Amino acid sequence: MKRKISAVVLILALLIAMTACGKEDTKESTEEKGNEKITFVLDWTPNTNHTGLYVALEKGYFEEAGLEVEVVQPPEDGAEILVGSEKAQFGVSVQDSMMPGLVGDDALPIEAVAAVVQHNTxxxxxxxxxxxxxxxxxxxxxxxxxxxxxxxxxxxxxxxxxxxxxxxxxxxxxxxxxxxxxxxxxxxxxxxxxxxxxxxxxxxxxxxxxxxxxxxxxxxxDFYTPVIIGNTNWMKENEESTKGFVGALKKGYEFAIENPEEAGEILLKAAPELDKDLVLKSQEYLSKEYQADASEWGVIDPDRWNAFYNWVNEEGLTEIELEENVGFTNDYL
CATH class of the missing domain: 3.40.190.10 (Periplasmic binding protein-like II)
Structure with missing residues (x-):
């Protein structure tokens, strides 16, 4: 009887040890995996349109959302191609430049998820x-x-x-x-x-x-320029990561709205080649334009978005007409 009890105790001890090892392995695996990697492509060289991004990087907002963001320069054919091919998950574009990629059999899976600046300046x-x-x-x-x-x-x-x-x-x-x-x-x-x-x-x-x-x-x-675009397919499959990314970016721009001088210094730290006087004066100007009269940073007004594309259709500037509400969403804000 003692031998049986000893055997049971030994088995239980082994099971507990195996469970503990399993948990430790999972922990190590998670630590090795780290934050989810995101590639973000600019539309041009760094400037004050991008300040909220650099603030979010500097302040650790992306890390708080479990993300590791790499910023890359755009190819000659623009950020839209890179995002549409999912070589980058997010990027910067403008509503007028997005237009060719939103129609036809070769339409790109891209859509705007936030307005960087609320009105066309x-x-x-x-x-x-x-x-x-x-x-x-x-x-x-x-x-x-x-x-x-x-x-x-x-x-x-x-x-x-x-x-x-x-x-x-x-x-x-x-x-x-x-x-x-x-x-x-x-x-x-x-x-x-x-x-x-x-x-x-x-x-x-x-x-x-x-x-x-x-x-x-x-x-x-008064269309939207610039905007943050994302790959539609990737965002649907990674909804929480998308919301985390957009939320961190929003915090960055909200900081730039409230603290234009400090935000400008953060941009200069990331891009020291920029003219300091230009950056700080531009940052002061844009701090009032990022959100302007909108209820929150990033929100896109469907009426204004559609009005511009309706004008494009009326002028015959696209072979295939743009549909209502094509190319944008407020769902991730």
Missing amino acids: SGIISRKGEGMDTPKGMEGKKYATWDLDLEKATIKNVVEKDGGDFSKVELIPSTVTDEVSALESKSVDAIWVYYGWGGIACEVAGLDTDYFAFADINEVF
Whole structure:
């Protein structure tokens, strides 16, 4: 009887030991696995549109959500291709650039999950006093064009809405990367800029300019630019990770809204090649634009989103019409 009891005790001891080892192995396996890896592709070189991302990295918001985020530069064909092919789970895009990837048999599985800036802050900048403070003033002037159908249709719309003749605008194919030099050299007279970067760069350089915003001329151009996009298929399969990523990013932008100077310093730490005066002044400007009049950072208004794509359909700027509510979701905010 004693031998039987001893045997039972021994078996129980072995089972407890095996269970403990199993738990330890699971713990070690989890520790080895670490945080889930996410690749995030920018739309351009680092700038204040991206500050919330760098704040979230610096403050550890992604780690708190169990994520390890790697930031990469975009390929020549843009962030949309990289995200659509799931080589990156998330990235930065703009509503107008997303458009070609949302239609047809080759449509990309991408959708916007958050608005970086609530309203379109882009427009036309020119040297002050040369008559281009309104679109009609672009008649007879040199406009730096990317030679894109959608872009030229936008310029045509605002010029004609202001009573001007688009055919009189001199289109100069040019990719301007330095607005100050381009305007000072008079190689062009008018440039499409995002005021929060290009416009502020002119202010910092002491260049007096005139400017008009597209959204002030025609409300249909108050579309979303830039936005955070994600791979639709990956997000559906990884809903909790997606919500964790978007939530961490949201915390980053909310911090930048409340603390523009410190947020600007965080961006400068990540990208020390940037001009400090430009970054800090741009950050102050964008801190008021990230959320603006929205109920929360990142939310996308379906009416404004659809209004722009409806205009695109009406103008025949896409061979296949864009459907209502295509290309965005607020579900992960």
